[in-house]
Amino acid sequence: MKKILVLGAGRSATALIDYLLQHASEDDYGVIVADAQPDLAHQKVGGHWRGQGVGLDVADVPRRRALIEACDVVVSLLPPTLHVEVARDCLSLNRHLVTASYISEELRALDGEARARGLVFMNELGLDPGLDHMSAIQRIRHIQQRGGRIVAFYSATGGLVAPESDDNPWHYKFSWNPRNVVLAGQGMAQYLEDGRLKLVPYHRLFSQYRLIHVPGLGAWEVYANRDSLKYREIYGLQQAKTLFRGTIRHRGFCDAWHAIVQLGLTEANFTIPNSKEMTYAGLVEALLGQNASEGGLRKAVARLLNLELEGPVMRQLEWLGLFEERPIGIESASPALALEQLLLEKWAMHPHDRDMIIMQHLFEYDFQGQHRRLTATLVAKGDDRTHTAMARLVGWPAGIFARKLLLGAAAPPGVSTPTHPEVYEPLLRELERMGVRFTEEEEICSQ
Amino acid sequence: MKKILVLGAGRSATALIDYLLQHASEDDYGVIVADAQPDLAHQKVGGHWRGQGVGLDVADVPRRRALIEACDVVVSLLPPTLHVEVARDCLSLNRHLVTASYISEELRALDGEARARGLVFMNELGLDPGLDHMSAIQRIRHIQQRGGRIVAFYSATGGLVAPESDDNPWHYKFSWNPRNVVLAGQGMAQYLEDGRLKLVPYHRLFSQYRLIHVPGLGAWEVYANRDSLKYREIYGLQQAKTLFRGTIRHRGFCDAWHAIVQLGLTEANFTIPNSKEMTYAGLVEALLGQNASEGGLRKAVARLLNLELEGPVMRQLEWLGLFEERPIGIESASPALALEQLLLEKWAMHPHDRDMIIMQHLFEYDFQGQHRRLTATLVAKGDDRTHTAMARLVGWPAGIFARKLLLGAAAPPGVSTPTHPEVYEPLLRELERMGVRFTEEEEICSQ
Numbered sequence: 001m002k003k004i005l006v007l008g009a010g011r012s013a014t015a016l017i018d019y020l021l022q023h024a025s026e027d028d029y030g031v032i033v034a035d036a037q038p039d040l041a042h043q044k045v046g047g048h049w050r051g052q053g054v055g056l057d058v059a060d061v062p063r064r065r066a067l068i069e070a071c072d073v074v075v076s077l078l079p080p081t082l083h084v085e086v087a088r089d090c091l092s093l094n095r096h097l098v099t100a101s102y103i104s105e106e107l108r109a110l111d112g113e114a115r116a117r118g119l120v121f122m123n124e125l126g127l128d129p130g131l132d133h134m135s136a137i138q139r140i141r142h143i144q145q146r147g148g149r150i151v152a153f154y155s156a157t158g159g160l161v162a163p164e165s166d167d168n169p170w171h172y173k174f175s176w177n178p179r180n181v182v183l184a185g186q187g188m189a190q191y192l193e194d195g196r197l198k199l200v201p202y203h204r205l206f207s208q209y210r211l212i213h214v215p216g217l218g219a220w221e222v223y224a225n226r227d228s229l230k231y232r233e234i235y236g237l238q239q240a241k242t243l244f245r246g247t248i249r250h251r252g253f254c255d256a257w258h259a260i261v262q263l264g265l266t267e268a269n270f271t272i273p274n275s276k277e278m279t280y281a282g283l284v285e286a287l288l289g290q291n292a293s294e295g296g297l298r299k300a301v302a303r304l305l306n307l308e309l310e311g312p313v314m315r316q317l318e319w320l321g322l323f324e325e326r327p328i329g330i331e332s333a334s335p336a337l338a339l340e341q342l343l344l345e346k347w348a349m350h351p352h353d354r355d356m357i358i359m360q361h362l363f364e365y366d367f368q369g370q371h372r373r374l375t376a377t378l379v380a381k382g383d384d385r386t387h388t389a390m391a392r393l394v395g396w397p398a399g400i401f402a403r404k405l406l407l408g409a410a411a412p413p414g415v416s417t418p419t420h421p422e423v424y425e426p427l428l429r430e431l432e433r434m435g436v437r438f439t440e441e442e443e444i445c446s447q
Numbered sequence: 448m449k450k451i452l453v454l455g456a457g458r459s460a461t462a463l464i465d466y467l468l469q470h471a472s473e474d475d476y477g478v479i480v481a482d483a484q485p486d487l488a489h490q491k492v493g494g495h496w497r498g499q500g501v502g503l504d505v506a507d508v509p510r511r512r513a514l515i516e517a518c519d520v521v522v523s524l525l526p527p528t529l530h531v532e533v534a535r536d537c538l539s540l541n542r543h544l545v546t547a548s549y550i551s552e553e554l555r556a557l558d559g560e561a562r563a564r565g566l567v568f569m570n571e572l573g574l575d576p577g578l579d580h581m582s583a584i585q586r587i588r589h590i591q592q593r594g595g596r597i598v599a600f601y602s603a604t605g606g607l608v609a610p611e612s613d614d615n616p617w618h619y620k621f622s623w624n625p626r627n628v629v630l631a632g633q634g635m636a637q638y639l640e641d642g643r644l645k646l647v648p649y650h651r652l653f654s655q656y657r658l659i660h661v662p663g664l665g666a667w668e669v670y671a672n673r674d675s676l677k678y679r680e681i682y683g684l685q686q687a688k689t690l691f692r693g694t695i696r697h698r699g700f701c702d703a704w705h706a707i708v709q710l711g712l713t714e715a716n717f718t719i720p721n722s723k724e725m726t727y728a729g730l731v732e733a734l735l736g737q738n739a740s741e742g743g744l745r746k747a748v749a750r751l752l753n754l755e756l757e758g759p760v761m762r763q764l765e766w767l768g769l770f771e772e773r774p775i776g777i778e779s780a781s782p783a784l785a786l787e788q789l790l791l792e793k794w795a796m797h798p799h800d801r802d803m804i805i806m807q808h809l810f811e812y813d814f815q816g817q818h819r820r821l822t823a824t825l826v827a828k829g830d831d832r833t834h835t836a837m838a839r840l841v842g843w844p845a846g847i848f849a850r851k852l853l854l855g856a857a858a859p860p861g862v863s864t865p866t867h868p869e870v871y872e873p874l875l876r877e878l879e880r881m882g883v884r885f886t887e888e889e890e891i892c893s894q
Contacts, residue, residue, distance in 0.1 A: 199730075264647075273676065288645075
């Protein structure tokens with residue numbers, strides 16, 4: 001019996017393992033799930049007779065190699081820095097490898113050897129990176145093959161809370177890594193618009209959001225991702241004059257997060273003196289600097305940030321507890337860590353909350369003398385806090401590809417990403433079968 | 448004949464070497480100046496018969512050790528990371544060491560051994576750190592010894608251009624390291640005011656300046672230094688409710704620099720695509736992001752930053768050449784590097800320009816039931832671009848101390864800074880003799 005090895009049984013593994021086990025009998029394969037915590041591995045397999053949960057200390061090389069050798073395809077959901085170790089084992093043991101991560105320099109260096117051995121080392125098989133690229137490239141190729149010339153490409157993705165579970169003034173809950181949300185956008189964002197380079201420094205990023213329209217869900221805010229330009233060649237969009245990738249948030253989020261950034265609460269490289277005893281109100285007061293806090297903290301904040309005292313942003317800040325005399329309670333915390341700790345509580349999903357992924361691509365292209373606009377939108381919702389749309393869309397692409405590879409599907413050998421139609425077309429078809437569907441709208445614009 | 452070895456003949460060495468040579472005959476000692484460029488070493492000695500300029504590759508250990516062994520006191524003006532190598536030589540060869548730098552962890556680790564051998568390894572003998580600490584501590588001790596209780600301490604220093612050489616709308620010219628000026632303040636500034644911690648994130652630092660009054664020179668702007676709290680114990684100011692250290696700039700500087708920061712021009716960790724061909728106007732336009740540049744670049748900048756189109760800040764930005772179609776001309780430049788390149792030209796001192804140092808300490812203290820305020824102000828001007836006040840105030844303290852040490856003055860053994868009266872009192876007296884004098888004003892305030 002053929003076998004798939006899944007390394008790592010954490011949050012992103014659930015949907016992937018479930019998918020693999022669902023098809024194990026019909027396709028006659030087994031699934032071994034290995035994790036540092038054997039209990040977690042057992043739990044994720046859930047007693048399925050085609051599955052097996054085992055404990056694995058990844059640093060235990062002989063055991064790791066024995067597990068890899070016992071299987072035909074390896075899916076690594078380990079921290080990205082560990083992929084290359086696994087990849088070296090796969091090379092010497094002649095096994096295929098699947099990851100959902102970006103390709104590191106070290107991993108890329110193994111490309112020649114993997115190619116020579118006919119091994120497939122496929123990466124970026126998640127949501128972002130993953131589904132975003134596959135669904136965009138598919139449409140770009142399609143437009144170009146019909147003879148269209150793409151002049152603008154806008155793409156945005158957001159991990160959000162579904163409207164039916166949206167019960168807070170930020171309209172946001174964590175469905176993924178909280179730290180990434182707190183530190184999002186630090187540095188400089190760059191994109192291309194009408195042939196011109198645009199740069200956005202972090203302290204202005206959240207004040208320069210755009211609006212997109214999502215069918216059935218109204219207007220949403222989008223702030224620019226760090227680097228939209230690096231996808232130019234991968235997408236085959238060297239001719240496009242506009243290239244913009246961004247992150248989707250609910251209306252009202254960006255203005256309030258801009259206030260958080262202006263206050264200095266996302267600063268991660270500074271240690272607050274006496275942070276264990278300092279309160280959130282104390283921290284905010286300290287961040288007001290010499291801006292006198294006469295008239296109370298709220299008034300001083302509103303004055304500094306030029307906000308309406310009773311307006312929505314002040315309400316959002318207040319709702320977080322930023323003006324409360326409650327100790328931060330963490331030793332040597334940075335403002336970002338103190339903030340994260342508050343958000344972990346405030347933006348936590350309740351057990352029956354549903355998350356929601358929105359992904360939207362907008363292509364403007366010239367076709368037979370017309371200027372056309374194609375919008376492709378995906379809205380996916382989870383069932384509850386455990387069965388999230390996020391976990392599914394991150395886990396399914398790697399699961400689908402690993403299964404197809406095991407069953408003998410063609411794929412380019414070497415270290416690569418799913419940019420070839422023979423890889424992404426069957427994968428997107430399977431996702432569609434599972435309910436992951438983009439709705440498309442096309443309009444012909446004035447010339 | 449006793450000898451002093453000066454390692455490094457760069458910009459900060461001139462005034463120091465001149466001082467040492469001036470007193471070499473009366474005190475009967477010699478001065479050896481060693482630099483990687485022998486010509487520079489010769490030039491700085493200037494043919495003085497008590498001096499000798501020699502070439503030295505610091506990595507050439509035997510030659511370095513031979514030079515150190517041939518002298519009695521070593522002054523290291525090498526890059527701070529090299530001090531510890533020299534210090535190890537001094538330990539094994541039984542020589543005293545003098546630097547103008549902060550104490551590194553590696554250097555501090557040699558304290559016990561230096562103490563055991565009775566060797567003096569004295570550091571922070573420059574302007575800042577150096578004269579700022581010595582002149583502050585001297586007055587703090589004096590107030591405390593009379594029974595005064597210091598409640599507030601404000602201290603500010605600025606390397607500026609003298610009014611008679613001030614001919615640009617920024618009222619600033621470089622008298623020291625330009626890169627430090629461009630990157631000044633990045634991170635978070637912290638100080639204490641009225642017993643409360645104050646934190647200032649970088650993107651608000653230059654909008655929160657204070658004003659000080661300098662006798663005879665009017666009002667000047669002061670922005671907060673990175674960490675005013677670390678001097679609390681060194682200064683013996685554990686009781687003070689206000690501790691603020693800052694940097695002095697001319698009126699009008701901070702508002703304009705705030706605009707530079709808001710634009711994103713001080714970002715050092717981002718590489719501008721195609722920076723060699725991109726123009727300054729192009730860079731500024733890119734930094735406007737989606738803020739349309741209709742109506743021209745200047746109008747768009749004024750609109751984004753909320754500036755008067757014909758106001759002083761716009762004039763300052765324009766004077767720098769930020770709106771000119773002139774290529775940056777540097778490969779892979781960051782915005783900060785592109786800016787530095789402009790400033791190097793615009794803020795260059797002309798040969799006969801005079802620089803100016805302002806240093807001001809303000810002590811508020813309770814004394815015999817009165818609330819008093821003591822202001823001590825130093826204004827020092829240079830002669831021209833070579834003989835700057837900056838080079839003198841950075842170089843003289845180390846020179847004076849090295850000479851006194853050679854002549855047998857008492858100093859605490861081990862790795863230390865000039866916080867002991869027996870070190871700073873004679874040093875400050877000598878500086879005063881050389882014209883470096885603080886003027887003091889004391890007032891009794893309402894109670």
